Amino acid sequence: MTIAERIAALPAAVNLxxxxxxxxxxxKQNGRTSKAEQSEDITNASRLQKSxxxxxxxxYSKADAVNKQWRKMxxxxxxxxxxxxxxxxxxxxxxxxxxxxxxxGDLLNDISNxxxxxxxxxxxxxxxxxxxxxxxxxxxxxxxxxxxxxAAMEDRIKNTCKGTEQKEYLEQLNDIYKSTxxxxxxxxxxxxxxxxxKYGVLDEREKIYRAFKNGxxxxxxxxxxxxKENPGFTGLEGTKDSWLLKDDEYIASRLRSQNIAxxxxxxxxxxxxxxxxxxxKYASSLSAMEKKSNTYDLNEERMGLELAMxxxxxxxxxxxxxxSPMLNTxxxxxxxxxxxxxxxxxxxxxxxxxxxxxxxxxxxxxxxLDKDSVWxxxxxxxxxxxxxxxxxxxxxxxxxxxxxxxxxxxNQNGTKNIYRYKNGNTYWNQFFQASTVTKANGYEKNVSxxxxxxxxxxxxxxSLEEKQGIRMNLCMDLAEYDSVDYRxxxxxxxA
Numbered sequence: 001m002t003i004a005e006r007i008a009a010l011p012a013a014v015n016l017x018x019x020x021x022x023x024x025x026x027x028k029q030n031g032r033t034s035k036a037e038q039s040e041d042i043t044n045a046s047r048l049q050k051s052x053x054x055x056x057x058x059x060y061s062k063a064d065a066v067n068k069q070w071r072k073m074x075x076x077x078x079x080x081x082x083x084x085x086x087x088x089x090x091x092x093x094x095x096x097x098x099x100x101x102x103x104x105g106d107l108l109n110d111i112s113n114x115x116x117x118x119x120x121x122x123x124x125x126x127x128x129x130x131x132x133x134x135x136x137x138x139x140x141x142x143x144x145x146x147x148x149x150x151a152a153m154e155d156r157i158k159n160t161c162k163g164t165e166q167k168e169y170l171e172q173l174n175d176i177y178k179s180t181x182x183x184x185x186x187x188x189x190x191x192x193x194x195x196x197x198k199y200g201v202l203d204e205r206e207k208i209y210r211a212f213k214n215g216x217x218x219x220x221x222x223x224x225x226x227x228k229e230n231p232g233f234t235g236l237e238g239t240k241d242s243w244l245l246k247d248d249e250y251i252a253s254r255l256r257s258q259n260i261a262x263x264x265x266x267x268x269x270x271x272x273x274x275x276x277x278x279x280x281k282y283a284s285s286l287s288a289m290e291k292k293s294n295t296y297d298l299n300e301e302r303m304g305l306e307l308a309m310x311x312x313x314x315x316x317x318x319x320x321x322x323x324s325p326m327l328n329t330x331x332x333x334x335x336x337x338x339x340x341x342x343x344x345x346x347x348x349x350x351x352x353x354x355x356x357x358x359x360x361x362x363x364x365x366x367x368x369l370d371k372d373s374v375w376x377x378x379x380x381x382x383x384x385x386x387x388x389x390x391x392x393x394x395x396x397x398x399x400x401x402x403x404x405x406x407x408x409x410x411n412q413n414g415t416k417n418i419y420r421y422k423n424g425n426t427y428w429n430q431f432f433q434a435s436t437v438t439k440a441n442g443y444e445k446n447v448s449x450x451x452x453x454x455x456x457x458x459x460x461x462x463s464l465e466e467k468q469g470i471r472m473n474l475c476m477d478l479a480e481y482d483s484v485d486y487r488x489x490x491x492x493x494x495a
Contacts, residue, residue, distance in 0.1 A: 060253035065244055066095050069102060072114050108246035111160055115248075116172055119153060122249075123180045128187040128280075137469035139277040142184065144256050147216050150177045151223035152252035160246075177220075185212040188280065195283040200337030201330060208279075211271035218264050219273065223255050233258065268326065275327040278317065278470055282331065285472035286338050293342070295349050297423040300370050301402035301409075303346075304377025307339055308398055309453065310474060311382060312391050313460055320464045343371055365419040373409075377402040395453065403428045 074091055102108065126142045150173070157169045189212060193205030226233070234254050236242050244250045264272065271279070289310070293303075314335045318328035346369055353366035381398025388394060406428050409415040416422060427449055434446035456473030463471040 059257075060249050062241060062244060062250070063095070065247045065250050066099050066102070068118070068247075068249065069098050069108075070095070072112075072118070073098075102243040103240055105243065108243060109160070111157060111169060116176065119149065119173075119248075120176050123149065123176065126180060126184050128184065128191050139188075139280055140469065143216055143219060143273060145252075146177070146180060146184065147219035148223050148252035148255045149249065150220045151227060152248040152255060154224065155227050155251070156246065156248040181213055181216055184216075185209050188212055188276070192276075192280045192283050195287055196279075196330070196334055199286070199334050199341050201333050204330065207271060208276060211273075211276055214270065215264070215273040215276065219262065222260060222262060222264075226255065226258065226260055227251075271327055272324055274321070275323050278321050278323050279327060279330060279334075281470040281472065282314075282317065282334070285474045286334070289474040290338075290342060290345070293346060294420075295346065295353060295366065296419045297427070298346075299406065299418075299420040299424040299427075300373035301377050301406040302424060302427050303343075304374040305381060305395070305398050305402050306474075307342070307374070308378045308381035308385075309395065309457075311335060311339075311378075312385050312394065313472060313474075315385075316391070316461075316464070317470065321470065322467075343369065343374060347371075361417065364414070364417045365422075367414075367418045373405065377405065391457065392454070395457075396450075399431055399450065403431055 070093065073093070123146065126146055128138075128142070153173055154170065157166060157173060161169055186209065189205045189209035193208050196202075196204045234245065234251070236245055262273070314331050317323070318331050323331075350366045350369060354363050357363045357366065377398055380401045381394050384397040385391065385394035406421075406424075410421060410425075431449040434448040434451065459471050460473050463469060
């Protein structure tokens with residue numbers, strides 16, 4: 001009998017997925033719906049998904065710790081299952097029974113291969129992928145998760161084992177940590193460095209790679225120092241929950257909740273972790289902005305104004321985001337290269353459309369980009385910004401000039417037949433005067449183009465103050481502005 005046939009012939013009772021569902025009904029302490037209430041058994045917890053806790057949920061609670069022990073106790077070898085010798089006696093244990101055993105101290109006293117296997121799997125969720133939407137603080141969560149898990153597991157090994165066993169376990173931990181760090185550093189540097197290179201900022205890939213590795217190493221060292229200098233920081237010593245002190249994942253989550261400030265000083269020739277987070281968000285926002293540009297409604301005047309908005313945000317980002325002088329220079333160089341590349345690629349797309357045209361109107365509809373018109377609006381906006389330092393005033397000044405130039409062009413017969421002018425009238429006609437926007441939920445709201453721009457601007461400023469991830473809010477699709485959610489005085493929208 002083949003292995004596949006043997007697996008198919010297994011009795012249903014051997015399946016560990018279903019039995020756990022009715023036993024572990026304890027929810028998270030932070031009030032979220034428990035996994036049992038969501039009709040999910042413990043083997044399908046969020047950490048088993050691709051993103052894992054490193055990105056999606058770094059709040060590891062006591063309930064998570066109990067659930068993790070259930071999984072450890074029910075981890076079996078596939079060959080034992082095939083032979084019918086797998087130990088399934090723990091499948092019926094309730095969360096209360098497992099917690100009682102943990103309180104009695106007969107679990108977590110040793111470190112096993114299962115611990116390392118689970119750690120390795122959990123760290124595999126630390127990743128950076130092109131084209132995958134990420135929360136504003138994905139970079140921060142990934143870095144903090146890796147550094148804290150390494151420091152906490154190292155501390156557990158040193159407090160649990162001695163001699164040769166301790167040395168072997170520390171070597172095993174270091175291998176897992178270094179391989180994860182190497183993979184993450186390569187992914188991030190290739191992703192961000194590749195985007196920067198596209199816009200003419202070359203040779204940054206190696207700098208990002210080196211800074212990522214050094215930054216995470218130093219962050220892990222800061223966590224290590226905190227553990228050494230604050231042995232009772234959890235307040236669990238002497239309580240019924242003191243068993244959690246032996247759970248490295250729980251200790252790691254508590255370390256992250258301390259918001260320990262980094263003591264690292266910026267070096268002249270190396271980016272900081274804050275730099276890497278900012279440049280990563282900036283680069284990904286530029287890519288998103290480029291992809292959303294539409295040759296059928298994005299006319300030169302609007303393009304000039306929105307590129308000026310990008311330039312003003314870039315300037316403020318370098319001044320207020322706590323970045324190094326080295327990154328500030330990189331931001332400016334990236335902006336210059338991006339604008340040049342954006343205009344060239346937009347014109348190339350128009351050229352492609354003309355070559356594929358079936359009618360004369362399509363040829364005229366995709367007329368060459370008038371870069372001089374773009375630069376006139378851009379320069380007018382930026383001149384006002386440089387004089388006043390006021391983004392809102394500069395945007396209004398640029399918009400007045402852009403709308404006047406747009407209206408003048410629309411009085412010319414040839415321009416009326418250009419698609420991006422014919423279809424782009426909504427943007428300018430409603431710039432200062434609100435129109436009714438109907439939301440997906442049927443709610444109607446009067447919103448002008450100016451107000452929509454301001455939503456993104458306010459949210460960008462708030463993200464700088466919150467220091468929980470930069471929200472660039474770059475957009476060249478008017479429909480995107482309609483998706484901005486208004487909550488009291490806060491607008492929130494991801495680029």
